[in-house]
Amino acid sequence: MLEALLKYPETLAHWIVALPFLSFVFITLKLTINKNVDPKPKDESEKELSPDLKKLQTSVMQGYMWPIIALVGLLGFLFLKSRLGEAAGGISINSVIMPVIWIVLLVAIFWPTNSRHWIQKYAPYISVGAMAIGAIIATSLWIKTVQEGLYPGHATPDTEIWKEAWKINWYGIGDFTLPIGIKLDGFAIFGVWMVTVVAMCIQWFSIGYIWDDDYGRKHFGRYFAKHSLFATGMLMVVLSDNILTFLIGWEVMGLCSYLLIGFFTYKPSANAAQIKAFITTRIGDVGFMLGIFMLGLMFTYANDPTLPFSFDFEHIKEVLYKYDWAKANLGWLPTAAALLIFMGAVGKSAQFPLHVWLPDAMEGPTPVSALIHAATMVAAGVFLVVRFFWLFEMSPTAMLTVAWIGAITAFGAATIGVVQYDIKRILAYSTISQLGYMMIGLGVGSATAGMFHLLTHAYFKALLFLGSGAVIYGCRHIQDIRYMGGLSKRMPITYWTFLAGTLALAGIFPFAGFWSKDEILASVFHMAQHGYSRIVGHGEHAESILMIPAHWSFYIIFILGIAGAFLTAFYMFRLIAYTFLGRHKNYEYRGEQSPDYGHHAHGEDNTEAYDKWTVPPGPLEKEEHDLGHPVEPREVPPSMWIPLVILAIFATVYGFMGTPLFGEGGNLIAKFLNHGYPHYPELDWLTAGLMGSSLLIALLGVHFGLKINNTEAGAVWKDNLKAKYAGLYRAVYNKYFVDEFYEEYIIQPVFFVAQMARAFDTYIVDGIVNAAGWLTYMIAKLHGWWDNVVIDGFVNGLAWIVGFFSDLTKPIQSGYVQNYMMVIIIFVLFYLLSLFIR
Amino acid sequence: MTYQPIPVPIHFYIYLATLLFAIGIFGCLSRRNAIAILMSLELMFNACNIILVAFCQRWGITFTLQSFSRAQDIESPVGQIYAVFVITIAAAEAAVGLALVIAAYRHYKSINMDDINILKW
Numbered sequence: 001m002l003e004a005l006l007k008y009p010e011t012l013a014h015w016i017v018a019l020p021f022l023s024f025v026f027i028t029l030k031l032t033i034n035k036n037v038d039p040k041p042k043d044e045s046e047k048e049l050s051p052d053l054k055k056l057q058t059s060v061m062q063g064y065m066w067p068i069i070a071l072v073g074l075l076g077f078l079f080l081k082s083r084l085g086e087a088a089g090g091i092s093i094n095s096v097i098m099p100v101i102w103i104v105l106l107v108a109i110f111w112p113t114n115s116r117h118w119i120q121k122y123a124p125y126i127s128v129g130a131m132a133i134g135a136i137i138a139t140s141l142w143i144k145t146v147q148e149g150l151y152p153g154h155a156t157p158d159t160e161i162w163k164e165a166w167k168i169n170w171y172g173i174g175d176f177t178l179p180i181g182i183k184l185d186g187f188a189i190f191g192v193w194m195v196t197v198v199a200m201c202i203q204w205f206s207i208g209y210i211w212d213d214d215y216g217r218k219h220f221g222r223y224f225a226k227h228s229l230f231a232t233g234m235l236m237v238v239l240s241d242n243i244l245t246f247l248i249g250w251e252v253m254g255l256c257s258y259l260l261i262g263f264f265t266y267k268p269s270a271n272a273a274q275i276k277a278f279i280t281t282r283i284g285d286v287g288f289m290l291g292i293f294m295l296g297l298m299f300t301y302a303n304d305p306t307l308p309f310s311f312d313f314e315h316i317k318e319v320l321y322k323y324d325w326a327k328a329n330l331g332w333l334p335t336a337a338a339l340l341i342f343m344g345a346v347g348k349s350a351q352f353p354l355h356v357w358l359p360d361a362m363e364g365p366t367p368v369s370a371l372i373h374a375a376t377m378v379a380a381g382v383f384l385v386v387r388f389f390w391l392f393e394m395s396p397t398a399m400l401t402v403a404w405i406g407a408i409t410a411f412g413a414a415t416i417g418v419v420q421y422d423i424k425r426i427l428a429y430s431t432i433s434q435l436g437y438m439m440i441g442l443g444v445g446s447a448t449a450g451m452f453h454l455l456t457h458a459y460f461k462a463l464l465f466l467g468s469g470a471v472i473y474g475c476r477h478i479q480d481i482r483y484m485g486g487l488s489k490r491m492p493i494t495y496w497t498f499l500a501g502t503l504a505l506a507g508i509f510p511f512a513g514f515w516s517k518d519e520i521l522a523s524v525f526h527m528a529q530h531g532y533s534r535i536v537g538h539g540e541h542a543e544s545i546l547m548i549p550a551h552w553s554f555y556i557i558f559i560l561g562i563a564g565a566f567l568t569a570f571y572m573f574r575l576i577a578y579t580f581l582g583r584h585k586n587y588e589y590r591g592e593q594s595p596d597y598g599h600h601a602h603g604e605d606n607t608e609a610y611d612k613w614t615v616p617p618g619p620l621e622k623e624e625h626d627l628g629h630p631v632e633p634r635e636v637p638p639s640m641w642i643p644l645v646i647l648a649i650f651a652t653v654y655g656f657m658g659t660p661l662f663g664e665g666g667n668l669i670a671k672f673l674n675h676g677y678p679h680y681p682e683l684d685w686l687t688a689g690l691m692g693s694s695l696l697i698a699l700l701g702v703h704f705g706l707k708i709n710n711t712e713a714g715a716v717w718k719d720n721l722k723a724k725y726a727g728l729y730r731a732v733y734n735k736y737f738v739d740e741f742y743e744e745y746i747i748q749p750v751f752f753v754a755q756m757a758r759a760f761d762t763y764i765v766d767g768i769v770n771a772a773g774w775l776t777y778m779i780a781k782l783h784g785w786w787d788n789v790v791i792d793g794f795v796n797g798l799a800w801i802v803g804f805f806s807d808l809t810k811p812i813q814s815g816y817v818q819n820y821m822m823v824i825i826i827f828v829l830f831y832l833l834s835l836f837i838r
Numbered sequence: 839m840t841y842q843p844i845p846v847p848i849h850f851y852i853y854l855a856t857l858l859f860a861i862g863i864f865g866c867l868s869r870r871n872a873i874a875i876l877m878s879l880e881l882m883f884n885a886c887n888i889i890l891v892a893f894c895q896r897w898g899i900t901f902t903l904q905s906f907s908r909a910q911d912i913e914s915p916v917g918q919i920y921a922v923f924v925i926t927i928a929a930a931e932a933a934v935g936l937a938l939v940i941a942a943y944r945h946y947k948s949i950n951m952d953d954i955n956i957l958k959w
Contacts, residue, residue: 810958813957813958814955814958815955815956815957815958816951816952816955817951817954817957818866818867818875818951820957821866821867822867825863825867
């Protein structure tokens, strides 16, 4: 069946987007509609909503549910009808999916918290199932792509048909139409494969991790629904062929990031972190929006009536390439547009000035950090630059900005990572650093290398985050690595998979990170030697234009990158040493005597001691008390280590796709992930030398990381270094005071301005309004007096006079009918008389 | 010589009608019984009827009816038609009036007009 469906790859791509979305919708509907499944509360301690509020919620839900059910039905109908049989015409799923997304988001605001619904328990099967189907589809798409060699510039008639068929008008107003569709080039296919596989593994892992938590168990459905919605957003970003749907997916991801960081709603730190993350990325998003407006402005300047404005990437590229900006003295326009769009990437990918939100986002559940803040969403910024790479190519300034921001971030975040103690924060700074590497790759003109590193990084960083989640699970929610140690014996599967991820991240030879990081460094070296040439045209007509001449300063980027590689290896093996190797340091760190259960000698590196392993205090004290003996650290269950193993396999072998060892035919990355033309890194002496040196640097980092953190002599040396460079240590430990700087020089001034504005509002604006109100009140009082006394007096007086006279005359009305008749007759007689007396 | 009826002079009718009308008015004004008042009203209606029929006989227009194949002169029936209408209305009025009387009786336990005197102010 899959074989038949593969004739319509975009259909499958739509399914990949829609499946997680449908599971999100389904879980949401189940959570919100069938609320009376278990009327008797099992858990009395659970806080119930007040009946009034519940009623309100129910009515709101019912009000929102029916249009959604209708739209979901429509969605399914359109899917079955318009897409599988007929290639052209009909309505694409996108046109239906967009409004549904926004309506369902409204529902999410009024989310009920029914913790006893069966969907809470079975939601992950839906989410993971959707992602698994998506992963299967994406894998088969990838296999087909690789087998048939389809990539941009190699379009077969079939691909041309897809292109035409999958472009539909979302809507049109007058001459303005809004075509949207799916772009299935190499970037999208590799990206979709990565996103679905990683998201599936992470959701799979989440089942055990979230179920372990009391709060998470009650909000299981909500968690997985939001995960699915997030996956929808990311897949939409990867598959979009236009800025508009790209931006929608981008914002959905931002929202889900916000919601999932604050998943543990009772944690104030999580609430603060989610707000920080949202606002910081929003600053970047403003730039992104302005960049899109700038593209519109460029259309106005280009002023070609045959090519009206469109959101389509290819279309914008065509128009912008057609016009000679430098000749029209408008060279600043592409630069400004590229830099503004890069601002969005800086916010989302946590690059240097806006990187502060990512470490704080670690307050969310660990699988959320793995999916959103390591593998996919933060990589979307890089993907944005990849999609607009042709725009950056038009401006050397923009390219160099990207490269330098990436270099600063890569090195700076790596240094901070060296001194952190929170297992997740180390990985967060590592993520920032690796995203910096991707930006370097893009900035020196190698979209291939940047995207390759994005993909490998997604696999191994998701693995590392899940591994840290497993460690946290095993240690019962302790995150400080100083409390850990020696877990390799107790959690072997976690240890070996984590080690695979660490080796990949550190850049050790056969693992994935080695190939991608090395390709980035090679690109930097290449740029420093030859400058950057932009290649215009395809195939025979290709010619290269020198955009950025070679300059010695690019070697600084190279050196920063190499130094970052050393630090990466160092802090990762520091983490390994603290967490998995050596002995358990919990009591030692807290300055307490380690309880001695028999033959364990204190202070000895004795693995036997783990039979009597002592557990961290705090959360487990009650458990310990109940059991009567210390709780052992535990290995994660299969549902959690199987995803780790899958990701570990990827982290180990994925890099071979981009190796220059196999030559042209074997280098799938260079073949499919390129910007318009294939670029093969050749295996010559220079490349080999660079590979060797970067491997050497990484091994040096590994050596020092283990030596300093895992031996007694190293510990002494470390303390001496700390004492000697106390100021530097303090600066790095406090993350270079960037947060404090923002607090002091940005947040406080903004608050001050806000206070001033508030004072102005309270005293001046409100004063004017209140004075106007008071004046009106006084005038009204005066008017009221006039009205009450004079006007009403006149009217009442008149009425009194009338009443007086009517009292005088009303006895004429006797009430006797015959009197009235008499009067009538008399007057008729008078009338008749008057006729005669003329 | 054929028999020629001598028409009754018109003023005879007028006298009769005036007399009837005067009796009706007198009855209306002087009687206290509501049913007697209604009866007096009927007298006044009949006075009107007599006038209508009499005037029509005396001054009614002769006209040619052309809707039949053989043209034929007939006298105007307008007065008689009016009289029939008046009788109909009088009957309706009597029905309404008697109903009112019954309603009033149920309310006041009396049909004496002096007792029913709230039609004022």
